[in-house]
Amino acid sequence: MQDLIQEMNKIRQELNQAIHILKERGGSKAKAEHDYRVALAKEILIQRDAGQPVTIISDICRGDKTIAKLKLERDIADVLYDTAYEKIRTLKMELNILDNQLRSEWKGDGN
DSSP states (O other): OOOHHHHHHHHHHHHHHHHHHHHHHHHHHHHHHHHHHHHHHHHHHHHHHHTTHHHHHHHHHHHSSSHOOOOOHHHHHHHHHHHHHHHHHHHHHHHHHHHHHHHHHHHHHOO
């Protein structure tokens, strides 16, 4: 039973750390989205002022190296955020499993 409690405490610490990481990655994700959208909007305005046909402005702007790099960084930040979120979900499931095992041992069903 003591092993289960120690394991639960370890997972709780990992969960707290994962929540902190998620918070950081959420900020990075939001900043990356902001940077991408601002740069894209600026480039669209530049292309409109240059007389580029409206029907192809979106493709031209998204093909710009700077804009494409910002979109890549945004997508990477999104994946890192999702990964941290899934880690939290996994740790919660592990805690539930251990909690069920601990309850079972307390009731005398464990051995």
